[in-house]
Amino acid sequence: MEGRNNRWWSAVAVLLLASCAHVRPADPVPPHDEFTVDSKVLGEQRAVNVSLPVEYDGARAFPVVYMPDGALDEDFPHVANTLLELTKRGDIEPVILVGIPNTVRRRDLTPPTEVEEDKKVAPVVGGSAKFRQFIREELFPAIEAKYRVTQQRTIVGESLAGLFIIETLFLEPELFSGYVAFSPSLWWNEHELVRKAEARFLSWNGRSGALYFTAADETDIRPHTDALQFILSKAQPGGLYTTYAPKPQEHHHTIFRAAKEEGLRTVLRALQASSRSP
Known part of the structure; x- marks a missing residue:
């Protein structure tokens, strides 16, 4: 039981560090749009932040990058600035960033769990299916009604x-x-998710896509990302371009900023190349 308690305290510490890492007031906030979606799915009003590329003019449509933790005091400013800089350097083609600020983060981003220690991290967990439904049925249509976007x-x-x-x-x-x-x-x-990954990947239907994932020097995460990569290397799901790039020199509160350029560039370039293929 002591080991399980230690793991729970470790999980809480990781989540607290992640929350602290999101608050970076020094990040310049780029020009952006703000609006709200009255969500019937979630039963609440959800704010949305949108960063448009400099090239957003004329009749051209643009791919979209969606991001949870998308408030102005979360990850939206630094990710928006990174995408604008990658575009300016010619590393990626222009994209729109849609940030989704949190209301109840640990409710929205977690699947159900049978583990009592997991349930202690927040009063309500296990709402990921509803959050996904909100994105699919309410956020996507709202973005498509307001902006010229592609289906990428x-x-x-x-x-x-x-x-x-x-x-x-x-x-x-x-x-x-x-x-x-x-x-x-x-x-x-x-x-x-790791325990069920092999079945998921073996039944992959050939849908094209791109996945980038990474982990820092984290004893509660790195073994599972390593295991996921091992399963991917065996299953080799056709059509899914995958990159695993662990960063053992980083920590949980530094990994996002350390890997964001590489991760975004890798996936967006792969998708852009795929869209040009005959």
């Missing part, structure tokens, strides 16, 4: 957001073309 969608996030991203890849891979997950919390529910 990518999702990016870290920690619990990374967990949500891997779960979405497994359960509804058609929602996004690109998946970028930094230190996903794959320990959740006794690493259920």
